[in-house]
Amino acid sequence: MSSTKSMPSFTAENASVNPSIVVRLLRNILKTRETTLLILILAIVVTMSVVSPYFLSVGNFRAVAVGMMPTAIIVIGMAILLASGGFDLSVGSVMALSSTVVALLLVAGVPIPLAVGLGLVLGAVAGLINGLLITRVGINPLVATLGTMSIARGFALVLTEGYSISNLPKEFGFIGKASVAGIPAFDLAMRHSRFFRQVYFIGANEKAALLSGIAVNKVRIIGYVITGTLAALAGVLLASRLMSGTPTAGSALELQVLAAAVIGGASLRGGEGTIMGAFLGVVFVALINNSMTMLAVSIYWQVIVTGTVLVSAVAIDMLVRRKVA
Numbered sequence: 001m002s003s004t005k006s007m008p009s010f011t012a013e014n015a016s017v018n019p020s021i022v023v024r025l026l027r028n029i030l031k032t033r034e035t036t037l038l039i040l041i042l043a044i045v046v047t048m049s050v051v052s053p054y055f056l057s058v059g060n061f062r063a064v065a066v067g068m069m070p071t072a073i074i075v076i077g078m079a080i081l082l083a084s085g086g087f088d089l090s091v092g093s094v095m096a097l098s099s100t101v102v103a104l105l106l107v108a109g110v111p112i113p114l115a116v117g118l119g120l121v122l123g124a125v126a127g128l129i130n131g132l133l134i135t136r137v138g139i140n141p142l143v144a145t146l147g148t149m150s151i152a153r154g155f156a157l158v159l160t161e162g163y164s165i166s167n168l169p170k171e172f173g174f175i176g177k178a179s180v181a182g183i184p185a186f187d188l189a190m191r192h193s194r195f196f197r198q199v200y201f202i203g204a205n206e207k208a209a210l211l212s213g214i215a216v217n218k219v220r221i222i223g224y225v226i227t228g229t230l231a232a233l234a235g236v237l238l239a240s241r242l243m244s245g246t247p248t249a250g251s252a253l254e255l256q257v258l259a260a261a262v263i264g265g266a267s268l269r270g271g272e273g274t275i276m277g278a279f280l281g282v283v284f285v286a287l288i289n290n291s292m293t294m295l296a297v298s299i300y301w302q303v304i305v306t307g308t309v310l311v312s313a314v315a316i317d318m319l320v321r322r323k324v325a
Contacts, residue, residue, distance in 0.1 A: 033277050034265070034280055037264065037281065041287060055290075055291075063290075064287065064290050068283065068285075068286035069234070069237060070234035070235075071234075071260060071286070072279055074091045074253070074257050075257050075260050075264075075279060075281070076230055077091070077127075077226050077229075078227060078257045078278065079266055079273050079277075080199055080223045081224065082262075082266040082273055083190070083200055083266065084200075084203045084219065084270060085270030086141045086224070087141055087142075087268070088127075088145045088231075089142070089146055090126065090146075090152055091227065091257060092249075092251060092253030093148070094123050094228055094231040095231045095232065095235035095238065095250040096153060096249040097122065097126070097152045097153070097155055097156040099119075099238055099239040099245045099246060100156045100159055100165060102236055103165035103168055103244060104159060104160070104165055104245065105118060106172060107168065112172055116175070116236055119232050120229055120232045122232055123228040123229045123231050123235070127226065127227050128221065128224065128225050128228070129148060130148055130227075130228065131220060131223070132221065133148075135216075156247035157247045164245060164247070165244055166244040168239070168245075175237060176237055176239075176241035183275060183279050186275045187279075195222075198214050199223065200272075201214060201271075202216050202219060202270070203271035203272070204271030234250075252306070255306060260282040260285050261281060262281070263284055264279065265277040265278075265281075266278060
Protein backbone atom coordinates (compact mmCIF):
# COMPACT_ATOMS: atom_id res chain seq x y z
CA MET A 1 0.00 0.00 0.00
CA SER A 2 1.68 3.14 -1.17
CA SER A 3 1.58 6.25 0.92
CA THR A 4 1.58 9.68 -0.57
CA LYS A 5 2.94 12.78 1.09
CA SER A 6 0.79 15.83 0.89
CA MET A 7 2.44 18.68 -0.98
CA PRO A 8 2.40 22.10 0.74
CA SER A 9 -0.15 24.38 -0.74
CA PHE A 10 1.07 27.57 -2.43
CA THR A 11 -0.55 30.52 -0.75
CA ALA A 12 -0.02 34.26 -0.73
CA GLU A 13 1.40 33.87 2.78
CA ASN A 14 4.03 31.42 1.54
CA ALA A 15 4.86 33.70 -1.38
CA SER A 16 5.59 36.66 0.86
CA VAL A 17 9.20 37.67 1.41
CA ASN A 18 10.71 36.48 4.67
CA PRO A 19 12.04 39.53 6.56
CA SER A 20 15.02 37.54 7.83
CA ILE A 21 16.02 36.76 4.26
CA VAL A 22 15.89 40.47 3.39
CA VAL A 23 18.04 41.30 6.42
CA ARG A 24 20.63 38.67 5.47
CA LEU A 25 20.63 39.96 1.89
CA LEU A 26 21.20 43.52 3.11
CA ARG A 27 24.04 42.35 5.32
CA ASN A 28 25.66 40.63 2.34
CA ILE A 29 25.29 43.76 0.23
CA LEU A 30 26.94 45.85 2.94
CA LYS A 31 29.81 43.37 3.17
CA THR A 32 30.35 43.40 -0.59
CA ARG A 33 29.94 47.12 -1.31
CA GLU A 34 33.07 47.10 -3.45
CA THR A 35 31.70 44.25 -5.58
CA THR A 36 28.40 46.10 -5.96
CA LEU A 37 30.23 49.24 -7.08
CA LEU A 38 32.26 47.29 -9.61
CA ILE A 39 29.02 45.94 -11.08
CA LEU A 40 27.50 49.43 -11.23
CA ILE A 41 30.64 50.86 -12.83
CA LEU A 42 30.60 48.08 -15.41
CA ALA A 43 26.92 48.77 -16.10
CA ILE A 44 27.67 52.47 -16.73
CA VAL A 45 30.54 51.59 -19.05
CA VAL A 46 28.43 49.13 -21.05
CA THR A 47 25.45 51.49 -21.27
CA MET A 48 27.48 54.54 -22.28
CA SER A 49 29.49 52.57 -24.83
CA VAL A 50 26.20 51.83 -26.56
CA VAL A 51 24.80 55.34 -26.20
CA SER A 52 27.95 57.25 -27.21
CA PRO A 53 30.64 56.07 -29.65
CA TYR A 54 33.18 58.38 -27.99
CA PHE A 55 32.85 57.02 -24.46
CA LEU A 56 35.30 54.12 -24.83
CA SER A 57 37.98 56.27 -26.44
CA VAL A 58 41.43 56.52 -24.86
CA GLY A 59 41.13 60.29 -24.74
CA ASN A 60 37.88 60.16 -22.76
CA PHE A 61 39.21 57.72 -20.18
CA ARG A 62 42.38 59.80 -19.84
CA ALA A 63 40.24 62.88 -19.23
CA VAL A 64 38.20 61.01 -16.59
CA ALA A 65 41.36 59.79 -14.85
CA VAL A 66 42.95 63.24 -14.80
CA GLY A 67 39.75 64.93 -13.69
CA MET A 68 39.14 62.59 -10.76
CA MET A 69 42.74 62.61 -9.50
CA PRO A 70 42.27 65.35 -6.84
CA THR A 71 39.16 63.64 -5.49
CA ALA A 72 40.82 60.22 -5.54
CA ILE A 73 43.76 61.52 -3.50
CA ILE A 74 41.68 63.41 -0.94
CA VAL A 75 39.17 60.57 -0.49
CA ILE A 76 41.95 58.51 1.11
CA GLY A 77 42.05 60.90 4.05
CA MET A 78 38.28 61.32 4.11
CA ALA A 79 37.80 57.55 4.36
CA ILE A 80 40.15 57.48 7.34
CA LEU A 81 38.28 60.32 9.05
CA LEU A 82 34.86 58.83 8.39
CA ALA A 83 35.99 55.48 9.80
CA SER A 84 37.05 57.32 12.99
CA GLY A 85 33.71 59.13 13.24
CA GLY A 86 34.85 62.49 11.83
CA PHE A 87 35.00 64.33 8.51
CA ASP A 88 36.60 67.40 6.94
CA LEU A 89 34.74 70.02 4.90
CA SER A 90 37.83 72.19 4.36
CA VAL A 91 39.62 69.88 1.90
CA GLY A 92 38.66 71.82 -1.23
CA SER A 93 39.76 75.14 0.26
CA VAL A 94 43.02 73.67 1.59
CA MET A 95 43.69 72.29 -1.88
CA ALA A 96 43.16 75.74 -3.41
CA LEU A 97 45.29 77.48 -0.78
CA SER A 98 48.21 75.06 -1.21
CA SER A 99 47.91 75.37 -4.98
CA THR A 100 48.15 79.17 -4.90
CA VAL A 101 50.90 79.28 -2.26
CA VAL A 102 53.09 76.88 -4.24
CA ALA A 103 52.46 78.90 -7.40
CA LEU A 104 53.38 82.17 -5.65
CA LEU A 105 56.57 80.62 -4.27
CA LEU A 106 57.58 79.33 -7.69
CA VAL A 107 56.95 82.71 -9.33
CA ALA A 108 59.11 84.27 -6.60
CA GLY A 109 61.99 81.99 -7.58
CA VAL A 110 61.79 79.39 -4.82
CA PRO A 111 63.18 76.00 -5.97
CA ILE A 112 60.49 73.48 -6.95
CA PRO A 113 61.24 70.88 -4.22
CA LEU A 114 61.18 73.52 -1.50
CA ALA A 115 57.99 75.14 -2.81
CA VAL A 116 56.25 71.77 -3.03
CA GLY A 117 57.47 70.81 0.46
CA LEU A 118 56.19 74.06 1.94
CA GLY A 119 52.84 73.52 0.22
CA LEU A 120 52.51 70.07 1.79
CA VAL A 121 53.52 71.44 5.20
CA LEU A 122 50.79 74.07 4.83
CA GLY A 123 48.22 71.31 4.28
CA ALA A 124 49.54 69.38 7.29
CA VAL A 125 49.26 72.51 9.47
CA ALA A 126 45.67 73.06 8.30
CA GLY A 127 44.88 69.47 9.22
CA LEU A 128 46.60 69.88 12.58
CA ILE A 129 44.51 72.97 13.33
CA ASN A 130 41.34 71.04 12.48
CA GLY A 131 42.40 68.16 14.69
CA LEU A 132 43.25 70.40 17.64
CA LEU A 133 40.02 72.37 17.36
CA ILE A 134 38.00 69.16 17.39
CA THR A 135 39.91 67.12 19.99
CA ARG A 136 41.37 69.73 22.33
CA VAL A 137 38.90 72.60 22.12
CA GLY A 138 35.91 70.30 21.63
CA ILE A 139 34.37 72.02 18.61
CA ASN A 140 32.05 69.89 16.49
CA PRO A 141 33.77 68.68 13.26
CA LEU A 142 31.06 70.35 11.16
CA VAL A 143 31.61 73.78 12.73
CA ALA A 144 35.39 73.46 12.97
CA THR A 145 35.98 72.41 9.37
CA LEU A 146 33.40 74.86 8.03
CA GLY A 147 35.37 77.60 9.74
CA THR A 148 38.74 76.48 8.40
CA MET A 149 37.14 76.04 4.99
CA SER A 150 36.21 79.73 4.93
CA ILE A 151 39.57 80.81 6.36
CA ALA A 152 41.62 78.79 3.86
CA ARG A 153 39.56 79.97 0.91
CA GLY A 154 39.77 83.55 2.15
CA PHE A 155 43.57 83.40 2.41
CA ALA A 156 43.78 81.96 -1.11
CA LEU A 157 41.71 84.87 -2.45
CA VAL A 158 43.59 87.51 -0.43
CA LEU A 159 47.02 86.27 -1.51
CA THR A 160 46.07 86.26 -5.19
CA GLU A 161 43.45 89.05 -5.17
CA GLY A 162 41.17 86.54 -6.87
CA TYR A 163 43.45 85.98 -9.87
CA SER A 164 45.14 82.78 -11.00
CA ILE A 165 48.93 82.66 -10.70
CA SER A 166 50.52 81.60 -13.97
CA ASN A 167 53.98 81.65 -15.65
CA LEU A 168 55.20 78.72 -13.57
CA PRO A 169 58.49 76.94 -14.42
CA LYS A 170 58.11 74.35 -17.18
CA GLU A 171 59.83 71.73 -15.04
CA PHE A 172 56.99 71.98 -12.54
CA GLY A 173 54.63 70.44 -15.09
CA PHE A 174 56.25 67.03 -14.65
CA ILE A 175 54.71 66.62 -11.18
CA GLY A 176 51.19 66.71 -12.62
CA LYS A 177 51.81 63.40 -14.37
CA ALA A 178 51.74 61.55 -11.05
CA SER A 179 49.13 58.83 -10.62
CA VAL A 180 47.02 57.42 -7.80
CA ALA A 181 48.95 54.15 -7.76
CA GLY A 182 49.48 54.49 -4.01
CA ILE A 183 45.80 53.86 -3.22
CA PRO A 184 46.18 50.04 -2.91
CA ALA A 185 49.02 50.58 -0.41
CA PHE A 186 46.86 52.90 1.70
CA ASP A 187 43.99 50.41 1.49
CA LEU A 188 46.16 47.52 2.71
CA ALA A 189 47.54 49.69 5.52
CA MET A 190 44.07 50.66 6.68
CA ARG A 191 42.88 47.05 6.63
CA HIS A 192 45.86 45.46 8.37
CA SER A 193 48.13 47.96 10.15
CA ARG A 194 47.73 48.42 13.91
CA PHE A 195 47.41 52.20 13.76
CA PHE A 196 44.68 52.28 11.13
CA ARG A 197 42.78 49.46 12.80
CA GLN A 198 42.52 51.78 15.81
CA VAL A 199 40.61 54.19 13.58
CA TYR A 200 37.80 51.64 13.23
CA PHE A 201 37.70 50.98 16.96
CA ILE A 202 37.39 54.69 17.69
CA GLY A 203 34.63 55.17 15.14
CA ALA A 204 32.69 52.13 16.34
CA ASN A 205 32.91 52.86 20.09
CA GLU A 206 34.99 55.76 21.35
CA LYS A 207 34.49 54.95 25.04
CA ALA A 208 35.58 51.35 24.56
CA ALA A 209 38.60 52.54 22.59
CA LEU A 210 39.59 54.83 25.47
CA LEU A 211 39.20 52.03 28.00
CA SER A 212 41.35 49.73 25.86
CA GLY A 213 44.23 52.22 26.01
CA ILE A 214 43.96 53.77 22.55
CA ALA A 215 45.09 57.41 22.38
CA VAL A 216 41.86 58.56 20.72
CA ASN A 217 42.75 62.25 20.37
CA LYS A 218 46.20 61.48 19.00
CA VAL A 219 44.83 59.08 16.38
CA ARG A 220 42.17 61.57 15.32
CA ILE A 221 44.66 64.43 15.04
CA ILE A 222 46.93 62.27 12.87
CA GLY A 223 43.92 61.48 10.69
CA TYR A 224 43.23 65.19 10.13
CA VAL A 225 46.91 65.88 9.43
CA ILE A 226 46.95 63.10 6.82
CA THR A 227 43.80 64.49 5.21
CA GLY A 228 45.17 68.04 5.12
CA THR A 229 48.45 66.85 3.62
CA LEU A 230 46.63 64.85 0.94
CA ALA A 231 44.46 67.89 0.13
CA ALA A 232 47.65 69.94 -0.28
CA LEU A 233 49.16 67.22 -2.48
CA ALA A 234 46.06 67.33 -4.67
CA GLY A 235 46.51 71.10 -4.92
CA VAL A 236 50.14 70.73 -5.96
CA LEU A 237 49.24 68.19 -8.64
CA LEU A 238 46.40 70.39 -9.88
CA ALA A 239 48.67 73.44 -10.12
CA SER A 240 51.23 71.36 -12.00
CA ARG A 241 48.64 70.02 -14.44
CA LEU A 242 47.10 73.46 -15.08
CA MET A 243 50.46 75.26 -14.74
CA SER A 244 48.75 77.83 -12.54
CA GLY A 245 47.54 78.32 -8.99
CA THR A 246 43.79 78.94 -8.88
CA PRO A 247 42.22 80.33 -5.66
CA THR A 248 38.74 79.18 -6.68
CA ALA A 249 39.78 75.57 -7.33
CA GLY A 250 38.09 72.81 -5.38
CA SER A 251 34.77 74.58 -4.93
CA ALA A 252 32.21 72.02 -3.64
CA LEU A 253 34.89 69.33 -3.87
CA GLU A 254 34.12 68.25 -0.31
CA LEU A 255 30.63 67.18 -1.47
CA GLN A 256 32.08 64.94 -4.15
CA VAL A 257 34.59 63.43 -1.74
CA LEU A 258 31.95 62.76 0.90
CA ALA A 259 29.55 61.30 -1.66
CA ALA A 260 32.25 59.02 -3.04
CA ALA A 261 33.32 57.81 0.40
CA VAL A 262 29.76 57.10 1.57
CA ILE A 263 28.86 55.38 -1.69
CA GLY A 264 32.01 53.31 -1.21
CA GLY A 265 30.79 51.98 2.13
CA ALA A 266 31.86 54.58 4.70
CA SER A 267 29.36 55.66 7.33
CA LEU A 268 28.87 59.05 8.96
CA ARG A 269 28.48 57.16 12.22
CA GLY A 270 32.03 55.85 11.97
CA GLY A 271 33.58 52.41 12.19
CA GLU A 272 32.91 51.51 8.54
CA GLY A 273 34.47 51.87 5.11
CA THR A 274 37.63 51.08 3.16
CA ILE A 275 39.91 53.18 1.01
CA MET A 276 39.40 50.92 -1.99
CA GLY A 277 35.63 51.25 -1.61
CA ALA A 278 35.97 55.03 -1.38
CA PHE A 279 38.14 55.04 -4.50
CA LEU A 280 35.54 53.00 -6.38
CA GLY A 281 33.00 55.56 -5.20
CA VAL A 282 35.15 58.26 -6.81
CA VAL A 283 35.23 56.30 -10.07
CA PHE A 284 31.46 55.84 -9.90
CA VAL A 285 30.77 59.57 -9.39
CA ALA A 286 33.34 60.52 -12.05
CA LEU A 287 31.69 58.22 -14.59
CA ILE A 288 28.28 59.67 -13.80
CA ASN A 289 29.59 63.21 -14.37
CA ASN A 290 31.41 62.12 -17.52
CA SER A 291 28.27 60.43 -18.82
CA MET A 292 26.25 63.60 -18.28
CA THR A 293 28.91 65.58 -20.12
CA MET A 294 28.86 63.12 -23.02
CA LEU A 295 25.07 63.44 -23.11
CA ALA A 296 25.34 67.27 -23.17
CA VAL A 297 23.68 67.72 -19.77
CA SER A 298 24.11 71.25 -18.42
CA ILE A 299 26.92 71.75 -15.90
CA TYR A 300 24.37 73.25 -13.52
CA TRP A 301 22.36 70.05 -13.56
CA GLN A 302 25.54 68.10 -12.89
CA VAL A 303 25.96 70.00 -9.62
CA ILE A 304 22.36 69.15 -8.71
CA VAL A 305 22.94 65.47 -9.52
CA THR A 306 26.09 65.40 -7.36
CA GLY A 307 24.17 66.81 -4.40
CA THR A 308 21.31 64.38 -5.02
CA VAL A 309 23.73 61.45 -5.14
CA LEU A 310 25.25 62.54 -1.82
CA VAL A 311 21.90 62.92 -0.04
CA SER A 312 20.60 59.66 -1.52
CA ALA A 313 23.73 57.76 -0.55
CA VAL A 314 23.58 59.00 3.05
CA ALA A 315 19.81 58.36 3.28
CA ILE A 316 20.07 54.84 1.90
CA ASP A 317 23.05 54.13 4.13
CA MET A 318 21.15 55.23 7.25
CA LEU A 319 17.95 53.35 6.34
CA VAL A 320 19.74 50.12 5.47
CA ARG A 321 21.89 50.15 8.60
CA ARG A 322 18.81 50.87 10.72
CA LYS A 323 17.08 47.75 9.32
CA VAL A 324 20.18 45.61 9.68
CA ALA A 325 20.81 46.67 13.29
